[in-house]
Amino acid sequence: MTTTEPVSAPVVKVEGKLYTNRYLVDAGHPHIKVKPHDKPSKALLSLTHTCPAGCYSLNDKGHVEIAVDGCLECGTCRVVCAATGDIEWSYPRGGFGVLFKFG
Amino acid sequence: MNEKFDAIVVGAGPSGNAAAYTMAKAGLKVLQLERGEYPGSKNVQGAILYSDALEKVIPDFRDDAPLERHIIEQRMWMLDETSYVGMQYRSEDFNEEKPNRYTIIRAQFDKWFSQRVREAGAIVLCETTVTDLIRDSRGKVIGVRTDRIDGDLLADVVVLGEGVNGLVGQTAGLRAELKPNNVALAVKEMHFLPQEVVESRFNLKGDEGVVIEAMGTVSAGMSGLGFIYTNKESLSIGIGSLVSDFSETGATPYGMLEAFKNHPSVKPLLAGSEVKEYSAHLIPEGGYKAIPEVYGDGWVIVGDAGQFVNSVHREGSNMAMTTGLLAGLTIARLHRMREDFSRANLAAYKQALDESYVMKDLKKYKDIPSFIHRNSKTILGVYPRLLGQAAQNWFRVDGTDKRTKEKEILASFRKGRSLTGLIGDAFKFARAWR
Numbered sequence: 001m002t003t004t005e006p007v008s009a010p011v012v013k014v015e016g017k018l019y020t021n022r023y024l025v026d027a028g029h030p031h032i033k034v035k036p037h038d039k040p041s042k043a044l045l046s047l048t049h050t051c052p053a054g055c056y057s058l059n060d061k062g063h064v065e066i067a068v069d070g071c072l073e074c075g076t077c078r079v080v081c082a083a084t085g086d087i088e089w090s091y092p093r094g095g096f097g098v099l100f101k102f103g
Numbered sequence: 104m105n106e107k108f109d110a111i112v113v114g115a116g117p118s119g120n121a122a123a124y125t126m127a128k129a130g131l132k133v134l135q136l137e138r139g140e141y142p143g144s145k146n147v148q149g150a151i152l153y154s155d156a157l158e159k160v161i162p163d164f165r166d167d168a169p170l171e172r173h174i175i176e177q178r179m180w181m182l183d184e185t186s187y188v189g190m191q192y193r194s195e196d197f198n199e200e201k202p203n204r205y206t207i208i209r210a211q212f213d214k215w216f217s218q219r220v221r222e223a224g225a226i227v228l229c230e231t232t233v234t235d236l237i238r239d240s241r242g243k244v245i246g247v248r249t250d251r252i253d254g255d256l257l258a259d260v261v262v263l264g265e266g267v268n269g270l271v272g273q274t275a276g277l278r279a280e281l282k283p284n285n286v287a288l289a290v291k292e293m294h295f296l297p298q299e300v301v302e303s304r305f306n307l308k309g310d311e312g313v314v315i316e317a318m319g320t321v322s323a324g325m326s327g328l329g330f331i332y333t334n335k336e337s338l339s340i341g342i343g344s345l346v347s348d349f350s351e352t353g354a355t356p357y358g359m360l361e362a363f364k365n366h367p368s369v370k371p372l373l374a375g376s377e378v379k380e381y382s383a384h385l386i387p388e389g390g391y392k393a394i395p396e397v398y399g400d401g402w403v404i405v406g407d408a409g410q411f412v413n414s415v416h417r418e419g420s421n422m423a424m425t426t427g428l429l430a431g432l433t434i435a436r437l438h439r440m441r442e443d444f445s446r447a448n449l450a451a452y453k454q455a456l457d458e459s460y461v462m463k464d465l466k467k468y469k470d471i472p473s474f475i476h477r478n479s480k481t482i483l484g485v486y487p488r489l490l491g492q493a494a495q496n497w498f499r500v501d502g503t504d505k506r507t508k509e510k511e512i513l514a515s516f517r518k519g520r521s522l523t524g525l526i527g528d529a530f531k532f533a534r535a536w537r
Contacts, residue, residue, distance in 0.1 A: 012358040017292070017381035024140070046350040052290045052357060052383035072383040073145060075268030075281075076288050079385070080350050082280045091138055091270065093250055095230030099144045102293045102337075102380045103209035 014054040018070040026096035030068045032077065033088045040064045044086040047077050072098055108134045110434055111247055111258040112225075113233045113271060115142035118406025118423035119264030120216040121160045125431025126262075127223035131438055134256060135225050136249065138232040143213030146266075147291065147384035149330055149339055151314065152207045153421035160428050161219060165201065169211040171334040172312025173202030176305075180368070181487040182319030182329075187368050188490045198311065206312050206332045206339070208293075236261060236275040236402070243445075244401030247271070260401055260434055260444040264427060267385045267407040277402065278395035278409075283350060284476050285389035287328075287414075289343025290356045292364075294376035298336040304372060305333050316417065317342075317369075319487030321362040326483030329363045330417075331372065338373065340364065343386065345476065356383065388414045391469035397456070398449040403430045411461055414475075415468050422461050429455040470535035481520065481528060489519045 032055075037044070044064050047056040053070040056077070066087075078089040091097070112123040115137035123135045139145040151174070157164050176193035197203065221227055237246040237255060246257035263272050267286065272278045296304075305313045317329040321342070329342035342356075342363045349356060364373060387393065387410040394411070397404045405411075406423035413422065433452040434444070442448050456462045475482060493512045503511075516525060 012355065012361045014355075014357045014381075017357060017378070020378055020380050021382075043350065046353075049353055049355045050288075050346070050349040052288060052355075054355075054357070072381075073268070074147075074288060074383040075385050076346055076349075076383070078268070079281045079283055079286055079346055089270075090234075091232050094138050094232045095140050097145070098382075099140055100147060100210050100380065100382055102211075103143055103146045103148065103150075103213070103382060 014052070015070075018053060021070075021072075022099040022101060023069065024096050024099060025069050026092055029093060029096075030066070031090050031092040031097070032066055032068050032071065034064055034066050035086055035088065037063060037086065041084045041086055043081050043084045047080060050080060051077055108132050108256070108258040109438060110134075110260050110262060111136065111256060112262045112264060113247060114264040114266055114269070114406075114408075115139075115213065115217050115220075115227065115229075116146050116264060116266055116406060116423065117213075117216070117420045118408070118427035119262065120213070120220050121424040121427025122262045122264060122405055122431040122434075123225045123227075124160060124216075124220045124223050125428055126435050127220065127225035129431075129435035129438070130224075131435060133225035134258065135220065135227045136231045136233055136247065136256075137217075137227065137229045139229060141214060141229055142217035142227065143210040146209050146213055147382045148209045148420060149291070149332055149341065149417075150207050150209050150212070150420065151332065151417075152205045152212065153418065154201065154203050154205065156421035156424040156428075158201075160424055168215050169207065170310075171206040171208060172307070172310050173197065174204040174206065174314050175307075175311045176313045178313065178315040180315060180317040180319070181490050182317050182321060182366060182368070183488040183491040184320060185367060186491040186495065187317065187319070188487070188494050204314075206314075206334050208334060208337075233265070233271050234274070236271060238401075242400060244275075244399070259438075260403070260449075262403055262405060262427075262430055262434070263408050264405045264423075265408050267387050269408040272395070272404060272408055277399065277404065281385070281387070282389070283347035284345055285387070285393050285472070286346050287343045287386040287388045288346050288349060288356055288383065289341050289386055290360050290381070290383045291339060291341030292360065292378050292382075293380040294338045294340060294373050295336060295379055296338065296376045300375070301333055301336060301338065307333065310335075317363070318483055320484050321359060321366055326479065327359050327363070328483075331369070337379075338376065340369075340373065345388065345479065346385070348479065386414070386419065387412045388472055390414060390472040391462075391465040392472070394465070398446065398452050400446045401444050403434070403449055403452050405430045411465070413464050413468065415471055416464075418464075425459060425461055426456065429459065468536070474531060474535040478528065478531070481524075485520055489516055
């Protein structure tokens with residue numbers, strides 16, 4: 001009987017996926033903000049891989065940053081950081097943000 | 104806008120649309136608010152439409168609703184990295200005059216539903232985000248605050264159909280924040296293929312369709328629940344897992360989706376397709392125990408915002424429409440009898456829910472979500488692999504006698520999960536299911 005060891009998953013980039021989507025970016029009005037921090041909490045740090053749009057990244061100062069342009073407005077980061085209060089989350093202004101053609 | 108409405112509905116998804124349609128049909132002055140550019144532009148679902156729930160709102164929906172394919176076949180797969188063990192059911196009986204389930208594309212379906220809401224007489228205002236509720240001095244909800252200039256809007260009752268990630272109910276303190284182990288994150292892609300390719304690949308004719316539900320490990324220990332739905336000329340493919348699973352393991356949602364797409368049983372189904380959209384959405388998975396208060400002075404909650412999802416049967420949009428319908432009927436009846444929308448009177452909505460399949464089903468499975476959360480690694484990881492190995496052992500003809508094969512299979516289960524583990528899982532599962 002043969003068994004297969006799990007192979008490690010290839011590193012997947014999400015940017016290519018986001019290109020297929022339509023967005024109306026509300027320039028200058030990001031709807032999510034990361035609060036200033038010295039060292040990111042475990043929850044905040046986990047957003048760098050948990051966000052399905054890859055909006056969160058770690059900069060060279062060790063801070064977690066967000067670029068909201070590709071946001072899919074799912075709310076995952078809000079739920080993950082609800083207990084820690086690391087981020088401020090609101091919906092984009094009416095009409096702005098992602099526009100699903102199919103949903 | 105200074106006029107006052109009989110009812111304001113927040114959100115234009117299935118629950119909000121069912122409520123707005125029902126109330127407008129009954130003659131109420133209804134205002135519906137939607138933050139997207141058009142109804143559906145912010146909405147994401149697999150998506151399966153359950154006819155029964157929509158029929159009870161719009162009996163003749165089949166005349167002009169944008170339906171993709173009616174489901175004649177259901178495949179259920181337990182995946183390990185290289186295999187699946189499956190069960191499938193296909194029946195000609197599903198080729199009936201009024202099919203029971205359809206695949207749909209939500210942006211198109213929601214636009215159609217919203218058009219029906221408008222025709223019924225409701226005013227639908229898009230590109231308007233509701234930011235809070237307005238209360239009178241005694242705490243009764245009397246309207247909503249929006250992000251428009253002079254954006255306060257008043258009504259006798261507010262129906263919150265704002266979805267799983269709705270902020271209004273939370274901001275206003277009507278319901279608690281979602282918990283990472285009570286909500287799943289699913290990601291999905293739309294893969295386009297010529298219609299005849301979809302039909303030949305899935306053995307379909309005309310508008311027939313197939314649903315594939317998959318659970319198990321896709322690669323590198325990533326475990327999730329995946330799906331593939333056939334649309335007319337596209338496939339919806341997605342996978343999800345609890346938010347807590349993602350945040351605790353380091354797996355990425357898009358990595359899990361790619362692993363699922365590259366599974367040797369899945370990849371040939373997608374060959375040559377063009378991807379036209381990538382989306383993500385939360386699914387409430389807490390079940391009965393996570394349902395918040397769904398009514399109060401001047402307000403009711405419908406759909407995903409109220410956690411009305413049966414995660415065992417993957418049903419949510421039907422519950423959204425049914426809760427919207429029951430809220431709409433309750434409000435229309437109170438309006439007709441010139442009663443007020445006090446907490447005491449709106450309790451009739453909860454009573455109607457309790458008498459419907461919505462609360463009966465959610466109550467039946469009330470212990471399932473916590474069972475799955477506690478045992479997800481075993482259910483999604485260990486068992487699919489053990490079953491796959493057992494099937495391979497059984498079907499591979501290699502000179503080993505069958506009694507030895509039986510012993511090997513039994514031994515692999517004992518080794519993989521131990522006898523007490525096996526019995527314990529069966530016992531706990533039976534207790535949660537009953």
